[in-house]
Amino acid sequence: MKNVFVRLPVYTGDVSxxxxxxxxxxxxxxxxxxSGCNSTYNTHDEVRWYDRxxxxxxxxxxxxxxxxGNDDKFIKDTVDAAGKLDPKFIAIFCSPVPYLNGTDFKAxxxxxxxxxxxxxxxxxxxxxxxxxxxxxxAFLRFAEKFLASDSVAKTASDRVRLNILGLTPLDFTSKEAxxxxxxxxxxxxxxxxSVWAMDSDFDELxxxxxxxxxxxxSSTGFGLAELMHxxxxxxxxxxxxxxxxTERVLDTLKLSxxxxxxxxxxxxxxxxxxxxxxxxxxxxAVTAGSLAASISLEEGKAVRIINTAELVSEKLIGENDSxxxxxxxxxxxxxxxxxxxxxxxxxxxxxKHTLFHRxxxxxxxxxxxxxxxx
Amino acid sequence: MLEFNAPVHGTWNIVHIGMAVPESHQIYxxxxxxxxxxxxxxxxxxxRDRFSCVTIEEKDMFSDNLETLTIEGVCEVIExxxxxxxxxxxxxxxxxxxxxxxLKKIYxxxxxxxxxxxxxxxxxxxxMQKNGPSPxxxxxxxxxxPLVPLDIKRNTVALLGCDLKMEREQNDIVACLxxxxxxxxxxxxxxDYDDYLSLGSAEYFITTYPNAERAIGRTAKRLGxxxxxxxxxxxxxxxxxxLKELADMTGIGDVDVGNGAIAAKTELKRVRELVGDTExxxxxxxxxxxxxxxxxxxxxxxxxxRIYLDAxxxxxxxxxxxxxxxxxxxxxxxxxxxxxxxAKKGDGRALAIGPKAAWAEDTKHFVNxxxxxxxxxxxxxxxxxxxxxxxxxxxxxxxxxxxRKAVGLMSCCSTPDWx
Numbered sequence: 066m067k068n069v070f071v072r073l074p075v076y077t078g079d080v081s082x083x084x085x086x087x088x089x090x091x092x093x094x095x096x097x098x099x100s101g102c103n104s105t106y107n108t109h110d111e112v113r114w115y116d117r118x119x120x121x122x123x124x125x126x127x128x129x130x131x132x133x134g135n136d137d138k139f140i141k142d143t144v145d146a147a148g149k150l151d152p153k154f155i156a157i158f159c160s161p162v163p164y165l166n167g168t169d170f171k172a173x174x175x176x177x178x179x180x181x182x183x184x185x186x187x188x189x190x191x192x193x194x195x196x197x198x199x200x201x202x203a204f205l206r207f208a209e210k211f212l213a214s215d216s217v218a219k220t221a222s223d224r225v226r227l228n229i230l231g232l233t234p235l236d237f238t239s240k241e242a243x244x245x246x247x248x249x250x251x252x253x254x255x256x257x258x259s260v261w262a263m264d265s266d267f268d269e270l271x272x273x274x275x276x277x278x279x280x281x282x283s284s285t286g287f288g289l290a291e292l293m294h295x296x297x298x299x300x301x302x303x304x305x306x307x308x309x310x311t312e313r314v315l316d317t318l319k320l321s322x323x324x325x326x327x328x329x330x331x332x333x334x335x336x337x338x339x340x341x342x343x344x345x346x347x348x349x350a351v352t353a354g355s356l357a358a359s360i361s362l363e364e365g366k367a368v369r370i371i372n373t374a375e376l377v378s379e380k381l382i383g384e385n386d387s388x389x390x391x392x393x394x395x396x397x398x399x400x401x402x403x404x405x406x407x408x409x410x411x412x413x414x415x416x417k418h419t420l421f422h423r424x425x426x427x428x429x430x431x432x433x434x435x436x437x438x439x
Numbered sequence: 440m441l442e443f444n445a446p447v448h449g450t451w452n453i454v455h456i457g458m459a460v461p462e463s464h465q466i467y468x469x470x471x472x473x474x475x476x477x478x479x480x481x482x483x484x485x486x487r488d489r490f491s492c493v494t495i496e497e498k499d500m501f502s503d504n505l506e507t508l509t510i511e512g513v514c515e516v517i518e519x520x521x522x523x524x525x526x527x528x529x530x531x532x533x534x535x536x537x538x539x540x541x542l543k544k545i546y547x548x549x550x551x552x553x554x555x556x557x558x559x560x561x562x563x564x565x566x567m568q569k570n571g572p573s574p575x576x577x578x579x580x581x582x583x584x585p586l587v588p589l590d591i592k593r594n595t596v597a598l599l600g601c602d603l604k605m606e607r608e609q610n611d612i613v614a615c616l617x618x619x620x621x622x623x624x625x626x627x628x629x630x631d632y633d634d635y636l637s638l639g640s641a642e643y644f645i646t647t648y649p650n651a652e653r654a655i656g657r658t659a660k661r662l663g664x665x666x667x668x669x670x671x672x673x674x675x676x677x678x679x680x681x682l683k684e685l686a687d688m689t690g691i692g693d694v695d696v697g698n699g700a701i702a703a704k705t706e707l708k709r710v711r712e713l714v715g716d717t718e719x720x721x722x723x724x725x726x727x728x729x730x731x732x733x734x735x736x737x738x739x740x741x742x743x744x745r746i747y748l749d750a751x752x753x754x755x756x757x758x759x760x761x762x763x764x765x766x767x768x769x770x771x772x773x774x775x776x777x778x779x780x781x782a783k784k785g786d787g788r789a790l791a792i793g794p795k796a797a798w799a800e801d802t803k804h805f806v807n808x809x810x811x812x813x814x815x816x817x818x819x820x821x822x823x824x825x826x827x828x829x830x831x832x833x834x835x836x837x838x839x840x841x842x843r844k845a846v847g848l849m850s851c852c853s854t855p856d857w858x
Contacts, residue, residue: 076471099566
């Protein structure tokens with residue numbers, strides 16, 4: 066059964082992914098859940114919780130309210146809290162039992178918005194998917210709610226303007242991640258319009274439609290990139306500028322800003338290396354793919370992606386890459402390679418004598434290897 | 440009211456509590472997001488090899504597949520393990536409860552397929568806790584279900600239900616029993632499953648922990664043994680009465696606690712002189728009777744200013760009432776209200792008793808205990824006074840300590856500074 070995990074853990078869940086995506090935007094997030102969702106999230110998956118306040122709560126759903134379909138308490142409690150805290154927006158998240166009993170989150174969001182006068186929306190979480198799905202949905206819902214509904218007039222600029230999409234501590238855990246990325250891009254001549262969503266506030270995100278190109282650095286930002294491509298005609302480029310792969314990403318950004326075409330440079334790099342691969346990078350598609358591309362360019366060898374998170378879109382991996390589901394398939398796939406780059410928790414399923422490179426990932430091993438994520 | 444969760448995680452959760460049964464293996468059957476917290480708990484406490492899981496997907500919720508998924512998933516886990524564990528704790532969740540999953544069918548089938556394994560019926564169903572026992576209360580019963588009534592070993596007492604071991608130097612129950620020739624059996628001393636099963640030979644069963652009262656009481660009743668609930672009160676009258684009842688139950692005879700009372704008073708006085716007028720803040724995590732701690736310290740001259748708690752337990756009601764009537768200047772401060780997230784923290788000058796109070800006060804001077812720290816009676820009060828003394832003299836790295844899970848257990852993780 067692909068549902069059985071004996072040796073490997075599971076990724077951060079969708080509820081936590083959604084909360085992480087919206088953390089710094091000044092809103093109030095309410096998880097309609099009896100208990101546990103917030104504790105799990107802020108203990109293992111949210112490195113900002115102790116030092117940077119964000120309004121994230123659970124509703125404390127009870128058995129009686131779930132069975133009788135009583136949404137009034139959830140609505141009242143949310144309205145009361147919003148009255149005291151005055152958030153910029155309210156986002157409500159679903160969990161397994163409200164999902165099971167068909168709670169109408171869209172309607173509840175409307176009621177809360179009407180009563181508070183605060184923009185309110187819901188995120189389609191149900192706790193049965195991983196963080197990539199939750200964060201991607203959160204970015205999408207936020208954009209649908211707040212970004213301009215039509216294409217926007219752009220002013221002329223000497224520099225290529227870009228948005229960075231899909232930056233959360235779950236994939237980029239260093240406190241300096243957002244600043245470093247911004248600096249790298251600005252030194253390369255780009256103008257960073259917004260970062261979704263770290264070290265970039267609500268107002269900065271509202272300028273996103275004025276960008277010339279989107280840089281997607283994890284699959285959590287891919288849905289948003291497609292939305293902005295469709296809505297504003299902004300092309301996207303997927304890839305993390307790192308190591309030997311950096312120049313390729315920067316060049317591709319300029320090219321896409323110029324010709325308006327979307328590109329996946331890490332897939333292009335990886336498909337340029339023909340023949341069987343001895344090495345693979347395990348993890349979330351875009352970050353794993355970018356690392357694989359960097360290794361491939363540096364060492365001139367074929368490297369594959371083993372995408373072990375959920376796949377937000379099939380466009381995120383190439384034809385030679387894989388998307389195993391469940392512990393057995395993941396194990397089988399990893400054992401095909403002599404050299405593996407992955408979170409340390411994957412080492413247990415590698416075959417003997419595998420050359421294993423530790424790439425700790427917050428969304429997988431939580432805070433266990435944080436010291437290595439500098 | 441919406442609920443806030445502070446970045447303070449020193450209490451034990453169901454994973455930690457269940458792992459105390461030696462040679463046991465835990466299997467959770469739940470959605471990924473719910474799974475994340477428990478699998479990471481097992482990992483951080485160094486017990487990943489005693490933990491497995493079966494994830495629930497949408498299709499399992501909209502078919503009659505949940506029992507089958509649970510049975511077949513658990514069986515597959517068992518077949519994949521190097522050897523059969525002697526005890527498996529299967530945790531079903533809110534979804535099982537809400538869908539009315541036939542748990543009897545599940546456990547009957549598992550026991551039929553694996554008669555060599557003791558299966559414990561455990562729950563991670565917090566949706567049920569507002570109107571009934573919490574998952575940890577149910578676990579404290581389930582984890583002793585495999586015990587059977589063995590031949591009684593005379594003069595033995597099973598002291599169960601508390602997560603932390605009770606040591607005689609800090610606990611009058613242990614000292615009183617040992618001084619009178621009794622053997623105190625604690626789960627924390629069980630090195631293997633046979634040791635654990637031998638708890639079924641104890642003559643008497645005791646718990647001091649409120650969340651375990653029902654569980655250990657039922658266990659004792661099932662085994663046909665006498666049971667006593669001894670909440671960790673901190674006032675003379677209760678301590679004396681509880682120890683007298685213990686003596687009566689076990690046939691020890693009179694227990695002389697006179698010297699203990701005087702020694703406790705003297706120690707409190709000494710520490711009070713040391714800390715002077717330092718403000719004291721206490722939380723509900725530190726002790727099962729935070730108002731009792733506040734009252735004890737207040738009555739002995741300490742400058743108690745704040746109590747952090749959200750609900751007052753039955754055993755602590757009288758203390759709360761006393762403080763509201765007599766504890767001038769003592770504030771009650773909630774910890775889970777939405778406003779707590781943005782409330783101004785303390786100035787760092789207070790001495791805190793408990794990790795949540797330490798976080799709220801932003802102090803480096805705190806006593807890092809949970810659930811009363813295994814302290815009981817006058818020895819417990821003396822130990823508490825010395826912990827306060829230590830906290831006053833020595834700083835702790837609050838930022839690093841309080842986000843860690845389960846005080847007293849291994850914590851394999853880092854707690855990054857994002858200031």
